[in-house]
Amino acid sequence: MKRYQDDFKASIVKMHREEKRSIRSLSEEYGVSPAAIHNWVKGAKSVELEDGTEVTSKEFKQLQKENQRLK
Secondary structure, three states, X not given: OOOOOHHHHHHHXXXXXXXXOOHHHHHHHHOOOHHHHHHHHHHOOEEEOOOOOEEEHHHHHXXXXXXXXXX
């Protein structure tokens, strides 16, 4: 399984969101599976917390796991 750097993933997500590039075109250009890009986009969605702080859904899930562990 190939691993990608976080900054590479972020740049792909940014191109998809801001430049309106399709997942398919990004996949073909960068040699990354469409499923991987889809997961990166999904994981980068923001969640707003009660105090107004925004975190990615991935960070939110990590916070939930940590809270469970601490309980």
